[in-house]
Amino acid sequence: EAGVAQSPRYKIIEKRQSVAFWCNPISGHATLYWYQQILGQGPKLLIQFQNNGVVDDSQLPKDRFSAERLKGVDSTLKIQPAKLEDSAVYLCASSLDPSRGAKLFGPGTRLTVL
Amino acid sequence: GIQVEQSPPDLILQEGANSTLRCNFSDSVNNLQWFHQNPWGQLINLFYIPSGTKQNGRLSATTVATERYSLLYISSSQTTDSGVYFCAVGDYKLSFGAGTTVTVRA
Numbered sequence: 001e002a003g004v005a006q007s008p009r010y011k012i013i014e015k016r017q018s019v020a021f022w023c024n025p026i027s028g029h030a031t032l033y034w035y036q037q038i039l040g041q042g043p044k045l046l047i048q049f050q051n052n053g054v055v056d057d058s059q060l061p062k063d064r065f066s067a068e069r070l071k072g073v074d075s076t077l078k079i080q081p082a083k084l085e086d087s088a089v090y091l092c093a094s095s096l097d098p099s100r101g102a103k104l105f106g107p108g109t110r111l112t113v114l
Numbered sequence: 115g116i117q118v119e120q121s122p123p124d125l126i127l128q129e130g131a132n133s134t135l136r137c138n139f140s141d142s143v144n145n146l147q148w149f150h151q152n153p154w155g156q157l158i159n160l161f162y163i164p165s166g167t168k169q170n171g172r173l174s175a176t177t178v179a180t181e182r183y184s185l186l187y188i189s190s191s192q193t194t195d196s197g198v199y200f201c202a203v204g205d206y207k208l209s210f211g212a213g214t215t216v217t218v219r220a
Contacts, residue, residue: 033208
């Protein structure tokens with residue numbers, strides 16, 4: 001079974017530029033999550049999708065971050081414009097059932113904002 | 115939100131030693147997972163263990179849901195066990211602890 005795919009793996013941009021990350025979840029997984037992990041901390045949930053609808057985006061900085069999952073499969077997370085404090089690893093995860101069962105994570109995208 | 119506390123924050127082991135990592139959480143939950151974060155940053159699922167005991171090779175985990183804690187046991191540690199171990203809990207989404215950084219010395 002193929003795992004969660006993410007691209008790119010690494011990205012370096014300058015502040016005020018825009019960046020987008022892509023995630024393809026495990027086939028058949030209806031629930032998709034984006035997490036942000038700042039160096040030295042545990043991951044923090046940014047947004048949760050159930051199929052193509054948003055379930056929880058309470059911790060998403062909506063003035064600069066946006067995410068979509070138009071066809072209920074793959075998802076894109078965008079930052080516009082980026083700030084220095086956005087430097088982090090962005091992790092995508094998916095699960096078959098959000099109320100039970102393991103959430104499985106992709107390899108992550110490491111973003112550096114200069 | 116749910117509070118997740120992991121201890122100890124750092125652990126240094128000699129190869130071959132055994133160790134126990136602890137995770138305390140503030141509310142009853144339906145989901146609990148233990149992860150190992152490898153040097154490249156990927157979170158590897160070790161156990162999905164909302165209750166009970168599971169074993170996988172040299173690793174085992176126990177969750178006592180009624181007392182809101184979980185333990186991860188590493189036996190006969192190897193240098194490849196080094197990394198950060200996270201406990202994550204929740205119902206529909208996971209909240210993570212700050213992690214335990216394990217260093218195994220040859």
